[in-house]
Amino acid sequence: xxxxxxxxxxxxxxxxKVFKSGNTTVRALGxxxxxxxxxxxxxxxxxxxxxxxxxxxxxxGIEKPTRGEVWINGTNLYTLKEDDRSEYRAxxxxxxxxxxxxxxxLNSKENVALPLVARGVxxxxxxxxxxxxxxxxxxxxxxxxxxxxxxxxxxxxxxxARALISNPKIIFADEPTGNLDSKSSNIVIDFxxxxxxxxxxxxxxxxxNPEYWDxxxxxxxxxxxxVIKDVKKNG
Amino acid sequence: xxxxxxxxxxxxxxxFRKLRAALTIIGMLIGISTIVFLVSFAFGLEKLVKxxxxxxxxxxxxxxxxxxxxxxxxxxxxxARIKELSDVKAIxxxxxxxxxxxxxxxxxxxxLSFFVVSKGYLGLSGYSLKYGSDQSLQKGDGPFPVLINxxxxxxxxxxxxxxAIGKRIYLDLIVPKQITGSEPVSxxxxxxxxxxxxxxxxxxxxxxxxxxxxxxxxNNFSKLKVSTISVSNIEAVQKQIEGLGFKTEYVGETVKxxxxxxxxxxxxxxxxxxxxxxVAGLGMLNTLTISLLERTKEVALLKIIGVKxxxxxxxxxxxxxxxxxxxxxxxxxxxxxxxxxxNKVIDAIAVxxxxxPATLFIFPFWFVALVLIFAITTGLLTxxxxxxxASKINPLDVIRYE
Numbered sequence: 001x002x003x004x005x006x007x008x009x010x011x012x013x014x015x016x017k018v019f020k021s022g023n024t025t026v027r028a029l030g031x032x033x034x035x036x037x038x039x040x041x042x043x044x045x046x047x048x049x050x051x052x053x054x055x056x057x058x059x060x061g062i063e064k065p066t067r068g069e070v071w072i073n074g075t076n077l078y079t080l081k082e083d084d085r086s087e088y089r090a091x092x093x094x095x096x097x098x099x100x101x102x103x104x105x106l107n108s109k110e111n112v113a114l115p116l117v118a119r120g121v122x123x124x125x126x127x128x129x130x131x132x133x134x135x136x137x138x139x140x141x142x143x144x145x146x147x148x149x150x151x152x153x154x155x156x157x158x159x160x161a162r163a164l165i166s167n168p169k170i171i172f173a174d175e176p177t178g179n180l181d182s183k184s185s186n187i188v189i190d191f192x193x194x195x196x197x198x199x200x201x202x203x204x205x206x207x208x209n210p211e212y213w214d215x216x217x218x219x220x221x222x223x224x225x226x227v228i229k230d231v232k233k234n235g
Numbered sequence: 236x237x238x239x240x241x242x243x244x245x246x247x248x249x250x251f252r253k254l255r256a257a258l259t260i261i262g263m264l265i266g267i268s269t270i271v272f273l274v275s276f277a278f279g280l281e282k283l284v285k286x287x288x289x290x291x292x293x294x295x296x297x298x299x300x301x302x303x304x305x306x307x308x309x310x311x312x313x314x315a316r317i318k319e320l321s322d323v324k325a326i327x328x329x330x331x332x333x334x335x336x337x338x339x340x341x342x343x344x345x346x347l348s349f350f351v352v353s354k355g356y357l358g359l360s361g362y363s364l365k366y367g368s369d370q371s372l373q374k375g376d377g378p379f380p381v382l383i384n385x386x387x388x389x390x391x392x393x394x395x396x397x398x399a400i401g402k403r404i405y406l407d408l409i410v411p412k413q414i415t416g417s418e419p420v421s422x423x424x425x426x427x428x429x430x431x432x433x434x435x436x437x438x439x440x441x442x443x444x445x446x447x448x449x450x451x452x453x454n455n456f457s458k459l460k461v462s463t464i465s466v467s468n469i470e471a472v473q474k475q476i477e478g479l480g481f482k483t484e485y486v487g488e489t490v491k492x493x494x495x496x497x498x499x500x501x502x503x504x505x506x507x508x509x510x511x512x513x514v515a516g517l518g519m520l521n522t523l524t525i526s527l528l529e530r531t532k533e534v535a536l537l538k539i540i541g542v543k544x545x546x547x548x549x550x551x552x553x554x555x556x557x558x559x560x561x562x563x564x565x566x567x568x569x570x571x572x573x574x575x576x577x578n579k580v581i582d583a584i585a586v587x588x589x590x591x592p593a594t595l596f597i598f599p600f601w602f603v604a605l606v607l608i609f610a611i612t613t614g615l616l617t618x619x620x621x622x623x624x625a626s627k628i629n630p631l632d633v634i635r636y637e
Contacts, residue, residue, distance in 0.1 A: 062630055079458065083543040090541020101536040105244070105251035118541040123240035162540075 007074050009202055010036040010059065010170065017054055017225075028054040029065065030225035039189050040202045041196045047227025048198035051225040052206045056174050059204070074171070090118040090130075090162060094171045098178035100155045102147035107144040108158055115166040129167055137161050153184030160191055166179035170202045171195065177209060189215060198233065227234050236544040244614075245553040248526070256558065259522045262515035262568055267610050270508030271570025271598070272577075274501050278597040281497035285490055294484045295467050296359060297473050299459040302482035309456045312414070313481070317461060320475050322468045327356040328456040333409040334441065339392050347387070348459045349408060349439035351453050357382070357383020357433060357442060360461045367400045367431030378403060378426035382442040385434050394430070402429045406441070408451065416454035516613045519558055523551065523621040534625050535633035544626040551614065551622035559614020571598065 004137050016030040030052045036042055057063035058070060062085075069075040072092060080088060087161050094115070102111050109130045111212075134140050139157050142150060147158055156176055163171055173192060177185035189212055196203045201226035205216065213219050214233075221229035293368040299317065301307045314326050334349035365385060380403075393399045407421040433442070445453065461476065463469045466487075473483050518632070527534070534547060574596035582592035 038543075057631060060539070074279075083545065086538065086541045086543045089539070095539055101532050103533050103536070105242075114542075115540050117237055117240050117535070118546070120236060123237045126237075138633070206637065222332040228561075 007038075007071050008035040009038040009073055010034070010204075011060075011069075011071040013071070015058060015070060017051075018066045019059060028225050029058065032225075032227060034220075034227065034230075036202065036204070038202055039171075039196070040218060042203060042205070043213050043216040043219045044206045044222065045208065045210075045213055045219065045235065046222035050222040053134045053174055054208060054225075055222070056172050056204070057232045060172055061089050061096055061216055068102065074116070075154045083213075087119070090115055092168055092170060093167060094166070094168040095214070096173040096176045097157070097172065098175035100147070100159040102155075104146070104148060107127070107143075108145050108147050112158060112162045112165055113146050116164060116174045119166055121189045126153075130161075131167055134161055137164075151184075152179050153181075153187060156180060156184070156188045157191065160188070160195075164195065164199075164201075168201070170204070173203065173205045176204055177207065177212070185209070236542065236549070239545055241553045242548070242557065243548050244550055245557045246418040247286050249371060249557060250555055252526070253509065255526075257524055259515075259519050259558055260562045261566065262518040263512070263558065263610060264566040266508060266512030266613075267563055267566025267606060268570035268573060269511045270505055270609075270614050271567050271603075271606055272596075273504035273508055274602065275570070275574050275596040275598050277497055277504050278599060278602070279451040280500075281493065283492055283593060283595070284500045286496075288489055288493065289455070290487045292359070292462070293361065294490070295462050295469060296486065297461045297463070297469065298486075299476055299481050299485040299522060300457070300484070300539040301463055304480070304482075305411055308416070309459060309481070311477070314456075314459065316479055317459070317476060317481075319333050322464045324462045324464050324470050325355060326458045327353045327359050327462075328445070329353075329356050329458050329543055329571040330455065331411075331413045331462075332414060332453075333411065333456040334450075335407045335409075336391065336404065337407065338405050339390075345390060347390075349406065350442050351445050351451070352442050353445050357459060359462060362442075364572060365434050366382070367429070378428045379443055381427045382431040382433050383429055384442075385432055387440065388432070393510070395433075399432055403427065404441075406430065410452060413454045414455050414457070417452075417591040420452050422432045422451060426452060431515055431596050456546045457606075460616075490629045494554055510612055512609075515562070516617045519555065519614065520560075520617040520620065522558075522625075523555055523618060526554070527551065527621045527625050532633055534628045535630035537629040547628075548622040548626040552618045555618020555622070557614070559611040562614070563610025566610060567603055574598075 012032045014039075015029050015032040016027070019026045019028055028164070030051075032055065044055070045054055054063060058065050059072075061070075061080075064078055072088075076098050077085065077088070103114065106114075111126055111234040112134060113123070113126035113130035113161055116129060117123055120128070131143060134143055137160075139154075139161060142154055142158055147155060150158060156179075156234070160171075160176070162171075163173075165215075169193070176192070180188065192205065193215060195201050205212065207213070216233075218230070218232045220227055220231075248341055259464075299309065301309050309328075313329065317323060319523075330351045332349040332351060334347040336345040336347055340343060348634060364382070366532050367382070383391075383399075383404075388399055391404060393404075395400050406425055406427060408425060410420045410422070412419045422589050427441070427443070461472065463472050469485060469487065473485050476483050538544075539548060578595050581595060
């Protein structure tokens with residue numbers, strides 16, 4: 001066992017996830033070992049059902065592995081209680097999905113402010129911060145609109161803003177361009193790359209689109225719940 | 236999580252689905268306003284009845300009599316013994332004498348009640364002087380001065396009001412043996428002068444002060460009224476008087492019985508309102524459950540963002556409590572409005588029929604507070620199930636389903 005101090009930002013030790021459905025057993029993750037450095041831009045790809053999303057859900061603490069350990073910043077994630085994991089998630093992670101879910105009764109900036117509110121920041125203060133943050137990200141035109149009125153690309157941008165507002169060290173993006181046309185997709189990917197480059201955030205991007213497999217520092221291909229290719233770019 | 240946000244979020248969710256929230260709150264409103272209307276009516280009726288029974292300082296008075304006893308006498312000696320008891324403030328007496336009036340209608344003599352009373356008796360009994368003066372009750376050389384009850388004016392064919400003062404009436408008195416202490420005494424054709432008119436709550440009669448009856452043999456009293464220094468020790472005084480062999484009556488006992496009856500009445504009426512409120516509560520439970528089913532994705536999102544299960548529970552409970560508060564406040568206001576309107580309508584009908592207006596609805600502060608607490612509690616209770624269900628939503632189920 002490695003010392004807590006010497007661990008990478010993200011480490012998976014022999015992570016296995018087995019789903020049982022009636023008499024059928026599905027091995028979604030088959031013993032994943034993975035170490036990810038801080039500031040890395042990692043692209044994860046593979047065919048549908050290969051375990052990418054299960055891996056992501058395991059990493060963000062909502063899918064408890066059947067076996068193995070998930071270490072984030074030296075914390076063994078699944079030794080924490082559920083509410084503590086929620087708190088940990090609110091402070092350390094930002095998550096962007098293919099289609100964004102919104103709280104319909106709140107406007108854009110209030111939705112962006114939610115992760116801060118979840119961490120215990122006063123609502124007014126969180127909304128003020130969200131407003132400033134959206135201005136920094138140059139998406140202040142979305143401020144007063146209801147998220148469901150926005151286009152797919154705008155919603156993804158807003159979703160990324162929500163993922164970033166609490167200044168998380170790690171951003172997980174699960175097919176963030178899945179519902180977008182190529183122009184909007186490029187804008188979103190550029191946005192993520194900029195965040196990685198300028199804000200030194202670790203990014204784990206899951207994508208089907210081969211155009212984006214080589215944009216990061218590292219690409220991992222999965223198949224049948226296993227890592228079959230792990231390529232680091234030089235430099 | 237910021238409590239301000241939790242309640243703001245609850246209100247936003249309610250206003251986001253306005254019609255549904257309005258219908259749910261109307262359900263609560265009906266339940267709460269029914270309770271307020273019915274129970275405040277019971278409070279109003281109770282007060283009317285209690286006032287009727289215990290006007291003035293009746294709660295500090297004990298009526299003392301002999302019951303059917305032939306041995307115990309209510310005489311000067313009895314008054315002296317009761318006076319010695321601690322906490323007794325004053326003792327006033329009344330003696331009932333039979334009277335007959337023959338001059339107004341010679342064919343049909345009029346039987347009257349004639350009361351010989353001690354000076355403070357009428358005041359203690361809740362009579363008040365409407366016309367004339369008590370000061371006129373000074374025995375001069377003329378006829379005996381008397382006060383008469385307003386209801387007697389018509390029977391004696393005397394014009395009402397100030398005009399009645401100074402009128403003469405002629406009565407035959409028969410003092411029964413219970414009052415003379417020996418044989419009955421008949422005193423025909425005595426002349427009396429009306430010096431005052433009293434209104435009162437008992438049967439019509441003629442009142443004369445005991446001081447003027449030297450020539451009428453009054454040795455025993457029909458009844459004594461004993462006033463005590465305070466209400467708190469009245470029952471102790473009552474027991475002591477009973478210890479002396481007398482029968483007592485205390486209006487507080489009747490009031491207590493009235494209270495018991497009305498408490499039961501209030502519970503029954505509140506029960507009707509509660510049924511309405513339970514139906515409203517079920518409606519609210521339905522609304523919140525449907526709202527939860529519609530917002531499963533929102534709950535999953537909140538969990539993924541990092542909102543704790545405890546805070547998710549609080550969000551749903553806050554919605555239920557907010558609906559309870561709105562339903563409670565609007566329900567109390569509507570119930571109050573409805574009872575005021577009803578009171579006005581009944582007053583108008585009463586006045587048209589020659590009656591007096593009355594306060595039929597009473598809203599004690601504690602009752603209004605209790606109803607509001609009841610409404611909020613109903614909200615809270617109906618919120619528990621959806622809140623717990625929401626906090627147990629597994630975000631993965633939602634993600635996988637998508």
